[in-house]
Amino acid sequence: MNTYQLWISYYTMLRKDVVRLFRIWVQTFLPSVITSALYFLIFGTVLGSRIGTMQGVNYMTFVVPGLVMLAVITNAYSNTSFTFFQSKFFMRSIDEILVSPTPPWLLIAGFVSGGVVRGILVGTLVMLISAFFTGLHLTIANIGIIFVFGVLTAVVFALAGLVNGVYAKSMDAINIVPTFVLTPMTYLGGVFYSVHSLPQFAQYVTYVNPVFYLINGFRYGFLGVADIAIWISFAVLFGIIAVLFAINWYLIRTGLGLKQ
Amino acid sequence: MANALSIKDLKKEYANGTVALKGVSLDIPEGDFFALLGPNGAGKTTIIGITAGLVNKSSGTVSVFGSDINTDTEQAKTNIGLVGQEVNFNPFEKPLDIVVNQAGYYGIPRSIAIPRAKQILTDLGLAEKMDKTAMSLSGGMKRRLMIARALVNEPKFLILDEPTAGVDVELRRGMWEYLTGLSKKGLTILLTTHYLEEAEQLCKHVAIINKGEIVEQGAMEDVLKRNESSTNTDSKFRGGRLEEVFIKLTSEK
Numbered sequence: 311m312n313t314y315q316l317w318i319s320y321y322t323m324l325r326k327d328v329v330r331l332f333r334i335w336v337q338t339f340l341p342s343v344i345t346s347a348l349y350f351l352i353f354g355t356v357l358g359s360r361i362g363t364m365q366g367v368n369y370m371t372f373v374v375p376g377l378v379m380l381a382v383i384t385n386a387y388s389n390t391s392f393t394f395f396q397s398k399f400f401m402r403s404i405d406e407i408l409v410s411p412t413p414p415w416l417l418i419a420g421f422v423s424g425g426v427v428r429g430i431l432v433g434t435l436v437m438l439i440s441a442f443f444t445g446l447h448l449t450i451a452n453i454g455i456i457f458v459f460g461v462l463t464a465v466v467f468a469l470a471g472l473v474n475g476v477y478a479k480s481m482d483a484i485n486i487v488p489t490f491v492l493t494p495m496t497y498l499g500g501v502f503y504s505v506h507s508l509p510q511f512a513q514y515v516t517y518v519n520p521v522f523y524l525i526n527g528f529r530y531g532f533l534g535v536a537d538i539a540i541w542i543s544f545a546v547l548f549g550i551i552a553v554l555f556a557i558n559w560y561l562i563r564t565g566l567g568l569k570q
Numbered sequence: 571m572a573n574a575l576s577i578k579d580l581k582k583e584y585a586n587g588t589v590a591l592k593g594v595s596l597d598i599p600e601g602d603f604f605a606l607l608g609p610n611g612a613g614k615t616t617i618i619g620i621t622a623g624l625v626n627k628s629s630g631t632v633s634v635f636g637s638d639i640n641t642d643t644e645q646a647k648t649n650i651g652l653v654g655q656e657v658n659f660n661p662f663e664k665p666l667d668i669v670v671n672q673a674g675y676y677g678i679p680r681s682i683a684i685p686r687a688k689q690i691l692t693d694l695g696l697a698e699k700m701d702k703t704a705m706s707l708s709g710g711m712k713r714r715l716m717i718a719r720a721l722v723n724e725p726k727f728l729i730l731d732e733p734t735a736g737v738d739v740e741l742r743r744g745m746w747e748y749l750t751g752l753s754k755k756g757l758t759i760l761l762t763t764h765y766l767e768e769a770e771q772l773c774k775h776v777a778i779i780n781k782g783e784i785v786e787q788g789a790m791e792d793v794l795k796r797n798e799s800s801t802n803t804d805s806k807f808r809g810g811r812l813e814e815v816f817i818k819l820t821s822e823k
Binding site: 311312314315316318319321322323325326333397401402403405406407408409410411412413564565569570 | 671
């Protein structure tokens with residue numbers, strides 16, 4: 311395939327997924343918006359007023375980047391894991407792509423882009439909701455950092471979701487990882503608190519959690535302050551992306567978990 | 571002239587230890603209408619799966635119009651259109667979208683794919699259904715949609731894995747007429763089917779596979795003549811010529 315044909319194939323995969331996202335918007339966009347509104351209401355408005363300030367800002371303002379990131383992470387992950395597994399396991403429509411000359415790396419790009427689009431759209435909606443709860447006093451220190459971290463985080467978790475979707479052999483395997491791995495990692499990655507408020511040992515544990523680096527960078531874009539240097543977050547992000555892409559490429563190229 | 575499909579010493583052992591292919595060699599000339607016949611579990615679908623890139627082979631080589639499926643994968647796949655045994659499209663999508671998207675995976679832009687897809691769907695009698703969801707199609711319509719999807723990239727080699735299973739007689743006849751027309755225009759077709767009388771009428775060449783091994787192959791008339799004299803006459807029932815040869819070559823006795 312030449313470059314133009316590759317582009318057409320990529321566009322086809324992305325367009326198909328985006329059309330699906332909007333067709334079932336009640337399932338894809340609405341749940342995270344409602345959940346986030348509840349978080350803002352309970353943790354921000356009700357409990358937040360009793361917590362006071364964190365990293366020099368009120369708790370509601372502090373928690374916004376974490377909740378936006380939470381929405382980006384869960385949506386990017388579930389989009390690729392579920393759509394790939396569904397097309398592999400239930401309908402076997404993944405064969406449509408596997409029989410075509412579309413190369414494995416482009417298949418990864420197509421599915422991951424769908425996850426990124428969903429993650430960013432839902433993240434944007436949650437940010438708009440947060441503006442309502444913060445009385446339109448949303449602090450934004452660097453919009454470029456917010457955008458870059460939002461997209462890269464979506465890429466990381468869309469890739470992770472794809473590994474799950476490719477390798478999963480049952481619906482349970484699709485649900486187990488988000489429940490027992492993704493949710494604890496996200497909640498313990500600093501969505502609701504600063505790592506400096508933890509005991510020393512817990513801080514060290516947090517430093518091996520990749521989600522911490524994502525939320526750290528994202529929060530820096532909003533507040534201009536972070537728990538660790540921003541370049542470390544970038545380095546960790548790119549490292550994870552490279553590793554996850556390589557795993558996906560290997561799985562799809564060899565057909566492990568996909569072909570008989 | 572290159573063979574449309576050339577298979578050399580193809581072996582496949584599944585992870586559970588099942589040996590599906592025990593060294594199959596097969597050549598399908600360009601422009602042929604070729605029948606690959608065998609009982610359930612003989613290895614037909616495994617051969618097709620390996621050729622189309624859906625199943626990993628254990629050893630051997632497979633090339634499509636001279637392009638090896640492992641070393642020249644993209645070129646090999648560009649030439650193939652596959653109608654699988656199971657219905658495998660998203661039932662929530664519209665037939666037109668399913669066919670146009672399939673063209674997209676082959677790098678065909680929508681400006682070309684949409685009119686082409688509409689034409690193929692119309693030719694296959696699905697014009698009125700192309701904007702309904704695929705789940706509303708009958709069994710026969712779903713089969714025709716799969717044929718439309720396999721043809722949208724204008725393949726040189728069409729693989730049909732039991733395309734008429736569960737399709738009524740009238741529709742089946744219509745599908746054969748359509749596919750015969752494509753064959754006359756030069757499309758190479760590999761067909762697996764359990765309707766042996768139809769295979770006998772349609773196909774120029776035939777291979778019979780049993781338990782992962784080719785037990786007979788050649789021109790249809792030659793295969794029939796070679797095996798007719800000793801066909802099984804014990805049964806109370808007697809089918810067509812190919813059916814009797816098939817029973818003889820694949821019988822457990």
